[in-house]
Amino acid sequence: MIRISRSRKAATGDRHPVDRHPVDEVLPAGPLFVYGLQHVMSMYAGVIAVPLIVGGALGLPFAELAYLLTAALLVSGLATLLQTLGVWRIGSRLPIVQGTSFAAVASMLAIGTGAGGGNAGLTAIFGAVLVAGVIGFLLAPLFNRLLHFFPPVVTGSVITVIGVSLLPVAVKWAGGGAGAPDFGAPAHIGLAGLTLLIILLIYRFLPGFFGRIAILAGLALGTLAAWPMGMTDFSEVGQAAWFAVSTPFHFGVPTFGVAAIISMTLVMLVIMTETTADILAIGEVVGRPADGRTVVGGLRADCLATAVSGGLLNAFPCSAFAQNVGLVAITGVKSRFVVACSGAILVALGLVPKFGAVIASVPLGVLGGAGLALFATVAASGIRALSRVDYEGNANLVIVAVSIGMGVVPIAVPGFYHEFPAWFQTIFDSGISAAAVTAVLLNILFNVVGRTATEGPVFAEAPPPGVTPSHDVPGGVDAEERHPTPRKNSH
Numbered sequence: 001m002i003r004i005s006r007s008r009k010a011a012t013g014d015r016h017p018v019d020r021h022p023v024d025e026v027l028p029a030g031p032l033f034v035y036g037l038q039h040v041m042s043m044y045a046g047v048i049a050v051p052l053i054v055g056g057a058l059g060l061p062f063a064e065l066a067y068l069l070t071a072a073l074l075v076s077g078l079a080t081l082l083q084t085l086g087v088w089r090i091g092s093r094l095p096i097v098q099g100t101s102f103a104a105v106a107s108m109l110a111i112g113t114g115a116g117g118g119n120a121g122l123t124a125i126f127g128a129v130l131v132a133g134v135i136g137f138l139l140a141p142l143f144n145r146l147l148h149f150f151p152p153v154v155t156g157s158v159i160t161v162i163g164v165s166l167l168p169v170a171v172k173w174a175g176g177g178a179g180a181p182d183f184g185a186p187a188h189i190g191l192a193g194l195t196l197l198i199i200l201l202i203y204r205f206l207p208g209f210f211g212r213i214a215i216l217a218g219l220a221l222g223t224l225a226a227w228p229m230g231m232t233d234f235s236e237v238g239q240a241a242w243f244a245v246s247t248p249f250h251f252g253v254p255t256f257g258v259a260a261i262i263s264m265t266l267v268m269l270v271i272m273t274e275t276t277a278d279i280l281a282i283g284e285v286v287g288r289p290a291d292g293r294t295v296v297g298g299l300r301a302d303c304l305a306t307a308v309s310g311g312l313l314n315a316f317p318c319s320a321f322a323q324n325v326g327l328v329a330i331t332g333v334k335s336r337f338v339v340a341c342s343g344a345i346l347v348a349l350g351l352v353p354k355f356g357a358v359i360a361s362v363p364l365g366v367l368g369g370a371g372l373a374l375f376a377t378v379a380a381s382g383i384r385a386l387s388r389v390d391y392e393g394n395a396n397l398v399i400v401a402v403s404i405g406m407g408v409v410p411i412a413v414p415g416f417y418h419e420f421p422a423w424f425q426t427i428f429d430s431g432i433s434a435a436a437v438t439a440v441l442l443n444i445l446f447n448v449v450g451r452t453a454t455e456g457p458v459f460a461e462a463p464p465p466g467v468t469p470s471h472d473v474p475g476g477v478d479a480e481e482r483h484p485t486p487r488k489n490s491h
Contacts, residue, residue, distance in 0.1 A: 023095065023336050025334070033341060067246070071309075075100075084343060096321075098320060099318065104129075104267045107267045112124060124254075126311065129316060129317055132267065140303060153447075163378030164411060213331075222363070232363055277432065298320070417429055
């Protein structure tokens with residue numbers, strides 16, 4: 001009778017059904033908005049950075065550059081809503097924030113400048129983005145078949161590199177922004193340190209609701225502290241418009257070039273690899289491990305948003321934002337409806353540029369202090385996943401070591417592969433995709449097809465070929481695999 005009662009409560013829409021997963025919890029309006037705003041403030045700079053870089057390189061005037069920024073915010077919000085709420089089999093229905101992808105910047109700059117810059121350069125980029133998004137959407141189901149190549153030894157390595165790859169961004173923010181004339185000034189670094197200290201103190205001494213909004217509170221208090229120091233500039237808020245809508249084909253009808261499409265399709269495959277890693281990471285963080293259907297749905301949302309953004313809404317490729325995975329981990333707020341609320345806020349910012357200008361006024365030093373906490377949390381989540389991997393009598397330690405090493409190469413020495421072919425640079429200039437490709441290939445080599453009965457002292461006593469660590473059993477392998485009963489070899 002009790003089970004029937006609980007089931008009925010869930011079916012009749014009770015606000016707190018017993019069997020509801022935290023991912024599907026709908027919070028009251030107040031906390032829902034505050035937590036959603038926290039997600040927006042932690043990733044806002046990342047959304048506007050790509051259109052600023054591309055638009056500036058193509059020589060767009062200020063008005064057109066501002067238009068490009070609002071389009072990026074609008075598309076990010078719509079993509080986030082699609083990803084979190086889902087339509088049919090599109091969307092992961094996990095707390096994942098979507099935004100413009102940094103992975104495509106180099107290729108977009110090459111395409112845009114090659115087409116002559118300005119509006120002609122943008123239409124060439126949008127055409128390549130449209131086709132690449134459609135191709136990615138059609139290829140998404142293939143990732144379901146590849147999911148078994150992502151055991152914890154692979155995902156843990158990639159998640160760790162995701163966090164490590166984001167840390168230089170936070171450090172540059174903490175110094176005042178890369179290229180700033182006063183980069184590294186004590187005022188910027190001190191502001192970052194103050195913001196980080198505020199976050200830590202709130203997290204330590206104000207548990208519960210305030211602990212969950214520690215990042216938002218740190219950003220707000222850090223900005224207030226910067227105001228009397230003259231480090232906060234709200235002048236552009238007055239110049240921003242109250243309302244603007246991104247209309248289709250504002251910069252012209254997309255144009256299509258074979259080389260541009262091939263280049264952007266390769267980038268799209270890299271973005272899909274990164275998004276797969278982020279979906280698997282958030283699944284571990286919220287306690288709902290992502291299965292094949294979840295990954296495919298997430299990739300479809302990613303690619304559909306990319307195709308629409310390039311084909312209609314004057315924006316660039318979309319991708320899951322890893323920094324928001326860290327925010328979910330550090331706050332413990334797992335509801336996908338919180339992230340859906342952040343998507344609605346992004347849409348509003350895309351329609352009301354004046355509100356967006358307020359958030360854009362947060363000093364980079366403040367963002368740097370918050371970013372250090374957020375991004376390092378992502379790396380810590382990867383380390384936690386790696387702690388569940390079994391390292392006894394197998395090559396998992398080598399897989400982790402080499403994968404993280406390959407992922408750190410482009411982070412530590414940008415431009416390391418500048419003499420290599422363009423397709424190679426597209427993959428390995430991203431630490432995330434470099435780590436993912438390396439980890440998957442090494443796992444196949446050592447744990448799937450490359451195993452023999454005796455592999456030498458480092459790999460001695462390894463489990464049989466094809467055995468990968470289990471998600472459910474502490475230590476990474478099943479008890480039967482640890483202490484097998486005598487049986488005939490079925491292989």
